[in-house]
Amino acid sequence: MVADAASLIMLQLPPIIYNFFKATIWVGLITLIAQLPSILNKEYKWEFKNFVIIFLLYWNANPNLGQTSFWTVGYSNYLLTNFFIISYFSLAFFLRDKKTQIWHFFAIPILGLLAGNSNENTSIVVVLLTLVFILIEKKRKVFVLGLPFTLVGALALLLSPGQKGRLQHSSLQVAREQSLLLRLWNYFSSHLFMDTFNSFLWVFLTFIFIGLIYYFKRQRPRKNNMVYSLIFFFSAIISNAAFGGSYVFPVSLRSLNGALILFLISLSFFLNDLCYLKSPIYKKVSHTLFFCYVYHSLSVITMLQKVLLPCIVNFK
Template identity: 30%
Template sequence: MMTKAWPRYLSYAVAFSLVFYIAYLTPIHSDDFAYYNIGLQWSAHVSHYLSWSGRLVSDYISPILLHLENDVLRSGILALAVVSMVALLAKLPALVLKQQASASVFVGLFLIYWITNPTLGQTIFWTVGAANYLFTNLAIVIYLYCLIKYMQSSQSILWWVGVLIISPFAAFSNENTTWIVLLFSIVSTYYLMRYQQDRKIWLSSLIIVLGFGFFILSPGNAARAASGAFDEFYAMSFTHRVWDFMLYRYPTGLSRMAPALLIFIVLWLVALKNQMSAQYKRISIALVLIGLLSLLSMVMSPLLSARSTSGPILFVLLGIAVLLHYLMHHAIAQWKHVYRLTLAAIVGVFVASYGMIFHSYQRLSVQGQMLNNAIEAAHANEIKAPTLPEFYYVPSLRKRDSYDAHYSSGSMATYYGFEHIDLKPMAFDYSIMMEYLPHQAQNNDLGIQGIYLAPEGIFGQKTTIVLDMLAQQQTHDVLELIITNRSGKTVTLSLPMDAVPIHGQWIMGGVVKMKMQEIVRIEGMLRSSNSVATQPVTIYGE
């Protein structure tokens, strides 16, 4: 038995390690500060529920994880949640069809989950994002698993208790998935009542109905809607809202689901060409339709963020799991090349995506260390309102692989024990200062004493330039850098004269579309607000 199971456990361990390392590299950011500050007291969460958000469960998970204050443990929990969710998704088709699950389905589904998730950084590696989207999706999958096991086990008390325990967590999932949980509950209750004369399941349905009501009708949701931020939306008529959603936001949501839908369509056609049974057809199509219905449930919401599609994509992934289960347990005679090419493309995109994310989050981790050092220095010097740089995300395969860029300087100041923090947006990766030595700037009257150069990204098609300034520079002037390569081509980089303190230095910088090894000269000149410019002076190179 163990001999047959080891490939599955090995695949779990590899997937866990891949997620764990990126999660471990991710520094605390965005709403992490605010939810840490809320704390663990029940009264604080009741107040939050009444005044801001109906997500009572996920809003409690966030501070629990953050108050662990152990990066290894927290990262391990996030990685375990991902592996558990994908493993259960991969197992559900085998469970429904009463067949054997396989490691190959898990591996395929894990790769597809990674490359089709439109916001990896915001739904897995960001603690608050994971609480809102990863753990809630996991609760739904556990609910489905327990419900199916209960239906198949002659109304086992053990699985009935499991359904009852997970029901409130599944009901308090997300605005576009709680409806689907309610739908599953009603349908399963009707089936068990009608065909198995089971009345115990009504208790689970009651819990889900109550959870659904407390979630959707929460005072916090109403208070946020009345805050004034969405007055224009709520001023629309019902018909106008529906029309606006179907014309603009629904197509946008579908575009974010497109990779998952495309993979489903290709695999469905391959399976169809290879005598897929009607049972597989019905189940897989029904799950995708449920995903589209889940997205449609956002019709009355003023916003449809990219991470909101994680719920609808969950059901598409479940449909893909059904197809993978069929294809990996049957001989592929037709469209074999299409099937193999699709799998190869999935693996190729995953390898490229993971490699670039690996590099980007390593840079984020170093920036986080520099930020912590700056905070310690500010406390040591009794600075009450320090100026700090924001993080900069080195681009990866997709823009939304990055962390959540929202910041509340007030929450951050409270977390670190300051009166105020002045956060400065950054347009370059300042972590290169920790790994590269500066070039001595040539004599100039621009206030530049050193220049850091480093390739940006794993391919190095661009160059990061960081200027070490003599002192704080904060004027209305613009510093223009003229960068020349070996072939004589020039690129101009315009930088506001607003230096930021970090690592004991005042820095400015940017990124240029030129390989570092091709740069032979950098000139600089100041341009004032009335467009008067100084003469360019060479600060680096020939």
């Protein structure tokens, strides 16, 4: 409902308006990912280096950048819905220590509903993450408030009549005859599950690089950051594992965007402490940024060439 309604509305607007809206949501998504550790730790500092690293990794490690972020319908399905997910968790962490006010009973349920109604795999993760935070947080009232709405949103997506309609497609006849356990066995016993992580090489290399910095500096991230980094890291794995129940293989690359967002949130917590270390470690992070920027620049040039060259030829 969320993605289809959003794409339908935007396609009725003038291009300059919906393109501005898409760009704003994109920047907002990256900003909230970079700032989530600061919100959770009550530091509320602008982390520019985090923002740049997260943006470059989103661009370079994206399984299908064009269909998830530039194509309007794909944007509505995969970028906008992830924006609602990160907005839900950002607001929940921001409000967890605040005195309850009336508007909290509107904001959390609405964002929880939108986050739960995201994608088939991330909807499950949103519900599970909310349950985890209820269990580990001392002040859990915000997550208790959000849980039923994330669950309603997820069930509305997974049990909708449209899902049943999709299963009537003739190409899924063989898959429909397989039990859930058989589909899960085929998924995890073959290369299919591991293949869903092939696009995230840059993200994993960044994890390793930042880990080496911590190791050689004889420092470690704060316990709070490490715990939440691991939670979101495994939630990304679960989001890809959820495709085991799907009737369609191989998994569409653009469907992996949800796992990328969760990996980036995990990395943001891992990066958080580096931004406050006043030492030569900044140079190492800057070198990482420079390396990513060079690669990013080449990919932008390639994209512009593909877009502009046909336009120039047609113009001539």
